[in-house]
Amino acid sequence: MVLKNNTIKKQKRKIDFASFYWMRVLKVISLTVMPCCLFFGFVYLDRYVKQAVPVAQRTGVLELVLPPWWLNDALKEKIYAAATANGENLKLDEDAAESVRQNLKKAGGWLDNVKVQTTGQTFRIWAKWRRPLAVIKTTKETFYVDADSCVMDYVEVQGLPIIKIEGIKESADSLQTGKICRIDDIAAAVAVLERLDKRDSLELQGRGLLCEITRIDVSNFNGRKSEKNPHIVLYAADDTEIIWGAEVGKWYRHLEVTDEQKIARLYSFFNEKGTLLGRIKTINLRDPKESVPLPIDKYLAREN
Numbered sequence: 001m002v003l004k005n006n007t008i009k010k011q012k013r014k015i016d017f018a019s020f021y022w023m024r025v026l027k028v029i030s031l032t033v034m035p036c037c038l039f040f041g042f043v044y045l046d047r048y049v050k051q052a053v054p055v056a057q058r059t060g061v062l063e064l065v066l067p068p069w070w071l072n073d074a075l076k077e078k079i080y081a082a083a084t085a086n087g088e089n090l091k092l093d094e095d096a097a098e099s100v101r102q103n104l105k106k107a108g109g110w111l112d113n114v115k116v117q118t119t120g121q122t123f124r125i126w127a128k129w130r131r132p133l134a135v136i137k138t139t140k141e142t143f144y145v146d147a148d149s150c151v152m153d154y155v156e157v158q159g160l161p162i163i164k165i166e167g168i169k170e171s172a173d174s175l176q177t178g179k180i181c182r183i184d185d186i187a188a189a190v191a192v193l194e195r196l197d198k199r200d201s202l203e204l205q206g207r208g209l210l211c212e213i214t215r216i217d218v219s220n221f222n223g224r225k226s227e228k229n230p231h232i233v234l235y236a237a238d239d240t241e242i243i244w245g246a247e248v249g250k251w252y253r254h255l256e257v258t259d260e261q262k263i264a265r266l267y268s269f270f271n272e273k274g275t276l277l278g279r280i281k282t283i284n285l286r287d288p289k290e291s292v293p294l295p296i297d298k299y300l301a302r303e304n
Contacts, residue, residue, distance in 0.1 A: 061092075061122055061123060062079070062080060062083055062100075062122065062123050062125060063119070063122040063123065063124045063125065064079075064125050064127075065124060065125060065126045066126075067129065068129045068131065069159075070131075070157055070158070070159050070160050071129075072156075072157065072158065074155050074156060075110070075155050075157065078107065078108060078110070078155055079104070079107055079110070079111070082103050082104055082106060082107035082108070083100045083103050083104055083107075083123070083125075084100075084103070085099075085103050092118050092119075092120060092121070092122075092123070093118060094118065096118070096123075097116040097117060097118050097123060098116070100116045100123050100125070101114050101115065101116040104116070104125065104127065105178075106178070108152055108153035108155070108177045108178070109130060109150055109151055109152035109153060109177035109178035109179075110129065110130055110152055110153075110155075111127040111128065111129060111130070112127065112128040112130060112150075113126075113127060113128045114126070114127045115127070130146040130148075130150055130152055131146055131147070131160065132144035132145070132146060132152060132157060132160060132162050133145060133146050133147050133162065133163065133190065133193050133194065133197060134162060134163045134164070134165050134186075134189060134190060134193055134216070135154070135162050135163070135164050135165070136164075136165050136168065136172050136175070136186065137164070138171070138172045138173045138175070139171075139173060140173050141153075141154070141173075141175075142154040143172070143175050143177070144162065145165075145181055145186065145190055147190065147193075147194040147197060148180070149180050149181045149186070149187055149190050150178070150179070150180055150181070151175045151176060151177050151178065151179055151180070151181050152177055152178075153177045161200075161208065161210035161211045161213070163189075163193055163210065163213055163214065163215060163216055163234075164214060164215040164216070165186055165189045165190075165215070165216055165218065166215050166216065166217045166218070166219065167185070167217045167218045167219025167220070167221070168183065168185055168186060168218065169185060169219075169221070169224065170183050170184075170185070172186070184221065184222075185218040185221035185222075186218075188218055188221055188231075188232065188247045188248070189216045189218050189232065191247070191248040191249075192216065192232060192234070192244055192248060193210070193216065195248065195259065195263060196209060196210055196213075196263065196266075197210060199263055199267060203267075209266070209267065209270045209276065212236050212237055212275060212276045212277055213234050213235065213236055213237070213242070213276070214235060214236065214237050215234070215235045216232065216233070216234045216235075217232070217233045217234075217235070218231070218232055220232075220233075221247070222247065230243045230244065230245045230246075230286060231244075231245060231246050231247060232244040232245065232246070232247065236276045236277055237277060238277045238278075240276055240277065240278075240280050240281065240282070240283065241281065241282040241283070242266065242276070242282075242283045242285065243282065243283065243284045243285055243286055244262060244285055244286065245262070245285065245286030246286070251286070254286075255288070256286040256287070256288070257285070257286060257287070257288050262285040262286065265285050266283065266285055269283065
């Protein structure tokens with residue numbers, strides 16, 4: 001009987017030891033595996049939140065002072081990515097503010113004269129926003145240029161008249177965002193568009209004239225194909241041809257009317273008719289003897 005009790009006690013000791021051993025093993029596992037699981041869980045959650053949270057909330061740490069009306073979510077996303085250097089942890093202090101400012105100077109050429117201040121809750125950002133005026137498509141990329149010929153990378157923007165520049169002879173693949181474009185025929189196209197854009201800004205009613213122009217052709221820039229043919233030609237959305245002529249400031253070399261007279265002719269027609277679109281095939285702005293045709297002119301010409 002005593003032997004039997006001793007055997008039972010030994011078995012209980014073995015069970016207690018085994019239980020103690022496995023409890024220790026489980027504690028070790030919980031202390032090592034669980035933190036790893038939590039770490040990867042938070043990484044996944046962070047990625048999920050970045051994808052799920054709207055742009056307006058994710059970029060809330062950036063306070064843009066007086067942004068342009070045409071600023072959209074795609075451009076906000078780009079500015080946010082540039083400010084945070086695609087993932088840099090932003091701490092609300094002066095060092096981080098300077099880091100944000102330096103980062104935004106590299107935001108694809110969209111911002112100039114950037115100033116950043118911390119408010120305790122946000123980074124308050126003042127900047128001059130460059131507005132795209134023309135678009136250039138190269139063999140590799142698409143770029144915008146503004147009225148100062150500064151190159152910006154492409155982000156689709158709605159509601160702005162952005163004119164395509166065609167007929168560029170020199171390769172535009174060397175263009176760099178944030179830099180001034182030094183290619184002559186692009187600069188010549190921008191010079192024309194910049195003057196039309198300024199005139200548009202004075203038109204306080206209705207859509208501007210540039211909204212009806214889709215492209216500008218500089219393939220005969222400086223008369224490289226034909227000295228007699230117009231050097232610069234614009235096209236409206238219905239392919240109406242608008243003959244500008246020589247490069248800005250060179251009208252006198254080719255016995256054309258002045259640049260101011262060309263603009264006055266074009267806007268006189270636009271304001272009278274309310275549109276460039278219709279039954280006009282060609283609007284000739286350069287010839288001193290040429291009057292801007294009325295819509296009926298081409299039909300009269302056919303009858304004669």
